[in-house]
Amino acid sequence: MKEVRPGPHPTPLAIVEPEQTNHAMAFEKLIDVERCQPDKGTFVACNGVELAVFVLDDASRAVVLDNSCPHASGNLSGGEVRDGVVLCPWHQWEFDLGTGVCTHSDRAVVKTYPAEIRDNEVWADLS
Numbered sequence: 001m002k003e004v005r006p007g008p009h010p011t012p013l014a015i016v017e018p019e020q021t022n023h024a025m026a027f028e029k030l031i032d033v034e035r036c037q038p039d040k041g042t043f044v045a046c047n048g049v050e051l052a053v054f055v056l057d058d059a060s061r062a063v064v065l066d067n068s069c070p071h072a073s074g075n076l077s078g079g080e081v082r083d084g085v086v087l088c089p090w091h092q093w094e095f096d097l098g099t100g101v102c103t104h105s106d107r108a109v110v111k112t113y114p115a116e117i118r119d120n121e122v123w124a125d126l127s
């Protein structure tokens with residue numbers, strides 16, 4: 001995994017290169033839990049897919065969404081998390097962290113990925 005320095009535009013905290021993934025498994029390691037702020041989003045790019053990674057509930061649960069808001073491509077990893085939703089920082093649409101469905105309209109849905117924490121690492125199935 002390559003370190004990425006923060007910049008003025010959303011920059012992934014971690015970039016997972018294809019050679020670092022185990023293609024025999026559907027799940028891929030995204031990032032160490034300790035690199036994620038509790039109850040906040042972390043921007044991770046994996047094999048060209050931009051993701052918002054959330055470590056919740058005292059680091060017992062991980063949620064992985066597409067990072068791009070379906071409204072106008074806002075950076076969901078920069079959104080505030082509260083009461084099981086993430087607020088898009090651009091226009092404050094809320095998305096349920098369990099389903100990815102917008103709380104204002106079920107026609108707006110952000111893709112979610114099966115995710116879990118294994119040995120203090122966030123893993124997700126991006127297939």
Ligand code: FES
Nearest residue numbers: 069072074088091
């Ligand atoms: S871009 Fe996310 S609410 Fe508008």
